[in-house]
Amino acid sequence: MKTMIPIDPASTQAVTSLGREQPRDELSLHGETLARLRDYIVEGNIPDGGRIPERQLCEMFGISRTPLREALKVLASEGLVDLLPNRGARVRQLSEQDLRELFDVMGGLEALAGRLACENITDHEIADIERLHYEMYGYYLHRDMPGYFRVNQLIHQKIVEASRNATLLATYGSFAGRIRRIRYSANFARKRERWGEAMREHETILDALRRRAGDELSDILFRHLRQKRAAAVEHLSEGAAATGAPTSTSSTP
Amino acid sequence: MKTMIPIDPASTQAVTSLGREQPRDELSLHGETLARLRDYIVEGNIPDGGRIPERQLCEMFGISRTPLREALKVLASEGLVDLLPNRGARVRQLSEQDLRELFDVMGGLEALAGRLACENITDHEIADIERLHYEMYGYYLHRDMPGYFRVNQLIHQKIVEASRNATLLATYGSFAGRIRRIRYSANFARKRERWGEAMREHETILDALRRRAGDELSDILFRHLRQKRAAAVEHLSEGAAATGAPTSTSSTP
DNA sequence: ACCATCAATATTGCATTCAATTTTTGATTC
DNA sequence: GAATCAAAAATTGAATGCAATATTGATGGT
Known part of the structure; x- marks a missing residue:
């Protein structure tokens, strides 16, 4: 002792x-x-x-x-x-259902962020995001997935920051943390065939932001997150199939 | 001792x-x-x-x-x-800014809830909400503010429940709790002139829900919460003026 | 061999203790 | 009488102690 x-x-x-x-x-x-x-x-x-x-x-x-x-x-x-x-x-082990719920909430928060950003964003901030957008496009062309992913996250972060809502920013950060574990746990990567689609979605995001079309951006961002959700759930179930780990939270002892 | x-x-x-x-x-x-x-x-x-x-x-x-x-x-x-x-x-003392942020986040969560509810709500649940709606209308006609308020809250709660998203429901509950304090702290009541407007908004909410028009309901709910936000901020500043209490979080000793 | 039973051990949840602050009190001076 | 400051008291943050509850491992029966 x-x-x-x-x-x-x-x-x-x-x-x-x-x-x-x-x-x-x-x-x-x-x-x-x-x-x-x-x-x-x-x-x-x-x-x-x-x-x-x-x-x-x-x-x-x-x-x-x-x-x-x-x-x-x-x-x-x-x-x-x-x-x-x-x-x-x-x-906490996330079930597929948990993940779907989390991505939908993230989608709701980003949709809100987009709406508020359109009310509050400055031209300078839009220029910043445009710059990031083209940087991301560069990574896309070079098929640099990690670089693409990093800048992608940054763009979404910038939109949430442009909402000028600290409460939203904190909540967004908390949910992002819950999902981030998944990314660390395996090589979470969007399917190639969806990559181009995502890139096009980002074009429309930037466009709506430039026009400060809040309602529109809100819808686009939610749907964009729905795409991410699909990819994440797919990833989770594949990972579960590979390791034989359960994907549901229903723990019957 | x-x-x-x-x-x-x-x-x-x-x-x-x-x-x-x-x-x-x-x-x-x-x-x-x-x-x-x-x-x-x-x-x-x-x-x-x-x-x-x-x-x-x-x-x-x-x-x-x-x-x-x-x-x-x-x-x-x-x-x-x-x-x-x-x-x-x-x-925690809520500043006007805090309150604005909180109501906007609530608006975003309800907008999300409305969208998801349109995907998942059953006819039976819609009928339930319709019943509550007409009950609320009765309270409106009788100028029964507490009754109106109670059923109003219930309708919003039902929409969030219809989203079939437990994560959203929990988050919504948490934010509602933060705001609820204000209601307890004083006779929080919507201005009379806004009452009719709110009632009309609820008509459109019910309509969009019936048609399961997610995007539309989402926008309506966010704007509806913006109206509530205005009333709440107004109430807070009036209360502050009456008691001489500070409304900002900037606490300079 | 396999599974139940029960003692030995480890872990958990909460209470208590202790040192470091902060706040209050009370004397003292200007 | 107001301002200042030191000592006392109260409060806080964190460590430790202890009973209750799980977990483990050994033992014996089938």
């Missing part, structure tokens, strides 16, 4: 600072832990449905269980983990 | 049943406390910007600080409370 010794302030400080490159004004261990644990999970360090080892993570982060458990409750409310009474926390 | 008041299971169960999001058989003190504290705050038992007395609430709920503090972190992530480092938790 370990002999717990009262820790003097100096050593506590040392433990806290381990692994931290930024001396940010993060005052609370809770906030720090929350961000670190969320990243840890979103980046896929724990497999889908995998148990979250409290004690181990405490040692890893150099903290006690209290702030870690607080972070777990928050992540559970965000939908990233499941909390099983007396049986610990597990990384 | 401490007079802990043990709570019998029956009473806690009763309080829990007020909760919306987690209708499961809550075993954990954390989940129980979360629901209770959320209701306590949403119902306006603590004034806007007011300090949340940890110790007092612990005694009130008959629990220790650990589960209460866990609940506070979750409520902070939901946007209901602010966590000030070393200075405790406070009920």
